[in-house]
Amino acid sequence: MKLVVQVKLLPTPAQSTALEATLHACNETATWASKVAFEKDVKNNFALRKLAYAEAKGRWGLGAQAAHHVIKKTCDAYTTLKANLKAGNLGRPGSKLYLRATAKPIVFRPAGGQPYDDRMLSWQMTQRRISIWTVCGRVKDVAFTAGPEQLATLALYRKGESDLLLRDGMWFLNATCEVPQASLNTEPTDFLGIDLGITNIATTSDGEIMAGRELNRTRARERKLRTALQKKNTPSAKRRLRKRRRKEARQAKDINHKIAKHVVAEAQRTGRGIALENLTGIRERVRLRKPQRATLHSWAFRQLGQFIAYKARQAGVPVVYVDPAYTSRTCAECGHIDKANRVSQAWFACRACGFVDHADRNGSRNIRARAWALWRRGAQSTAPAPRQKQRHGAGRKRGITPSDARCASPAL
Template structure:
């Protein structure tokens, strides 16, 4: 199983300046190369390397960084072509699609830059790296991380590492190939119902209330509106400081929830059933004040956290069709939209069974997961690459 492990760099001011210059040079070269590819319509890696490799070397890049820039540009155009073909930029003839197809790709000056083992070497005992920069080979660049991150880095690191500059801090994102335990035959299933009022509800009795996170998001939105209305130097400094704070907080909440669900499944020998919520933002109809809450909610992130933690623990995961899970009575199987009396209350119109709506839905998800597993679809979870 591939897992990206981030570690924080601790550069001196001189080292930070060299790293910044390296990113700026590499991304300036990538932007120039993307412009050439757009003009000549030759966007394959082999064509770009044959025609422009020597010029990239003249721009200050050594051999391996130049090859990484070539590949970064070629991959960017491949990704854009796939998005255009999938209709992600609108239908044929639309203005947005025309801009996407006819404009050269641009790279931010501080966009991430990949390094391989020829450009970057690790000294695990000293917690330092040696990395290529435009100022020469930089040695004794210190890094830090949690105990789990450092252990995974030492034991399982393979492949490329990305240099990332974010919010004034420097990071290395290393790819680790972590062995994945074999998923045992589950003795039962934990169904997980995801929602806004309750972030996650399981049929085993766990419920993560979303009220705290919802109120935190609302406070952050009010603060942003207030600071943006002031538009002073001081307010803009605070806005920059607040950047991604809400995202980090929500991710931490999702980590805690997913860890608890996976730990319970591992302890009891159960598998985990999740709803396939693809397209939920298009299906759900909400009043305008509620739309910001829906679009900022991390359904996919929580699901991905559960998946990768479960795979590391050897817990099987299946995704099931979410249709009618909240309208079906888990006792008699009767389906009716009026069974859902309110957000929290479920009362079957056939057998009069009553229960919390999210708990009822989680039991239905667990039942569906058992059926899917029995058909041999042992996991429809996406690969973590």
């Protein structure tokens, strides 16, 4: 399976200048190629090469491989746009958003990411150095660093392209790795149900609660500070906002990785599968007061589900998605469904049999039971392949939104 390992580059000032000039040249060329593709209505990679390749090398001074990658990046951007238009992510045909997205060529950011292949980029793993092509010539001995686990994965399994990124003044390489995966466990002994929430980020059917109270307080404090800085709107406030803008996202991503790793390890150790709720469209379905919307919409539930799915795929653990309807109102003991069963956010008390339990644990047990029933009736694992990253550099946000995996149970 394909995984992306991110390493941080530590270039000297001269090396950094060469890298920055390369990104600017590549993205200027991509913007020009995008204009050609738009005017000629040629969005196919090989057809666009016939129109743009020679000029990309001559007028813009790119190497042969760089010119190929720039043209392909342009076509990928239009493919992404087409998929978003088809999925309705940019409004209905004729709407303002739809027209704004289709009325002019795609523009690439000057510092947008640029793909590199092994002809343009070579790795010296033991020395932790790379040699990379730039518009200023080949730049050698660029140092890089990463965590021990990332370095080991990179040394063993790196295969394919890498993306050069400039983010907040720091340089990164996203390297593609072809990591072997374990064979799928087709005979799980049971399922580990996972209930996702805001107060408790994840609760397992074993009763383990991964609470997010401290994290929620941190997020509320960050949101309050962000609001204050935005109102102040001074140069100093803007600098602080730029410095802190990805802090909350990094923290959420780190916690999601840790939760996913723990859940998959527990399921693998006990020979069980993992049961998750299919939360597709949850933000559109749920009606909340305005103060609660930021809390719901700011946590990356989809990201956590994706992390669990790809880690489970790597470990050979089956994953089944179930319908989340009434899991919080159904008694895990007798099956009685009643809105009054949910006494509070934390507690569940069945009006029929008197069963009392933590509300999230009761919900996770219902999720486990539904997944187990589906599996016995013939459902297969729905752990999806890792999401393919879109090419970096498009001026507008046009990521393809793949449909969430659904349980493939026959004749349910």
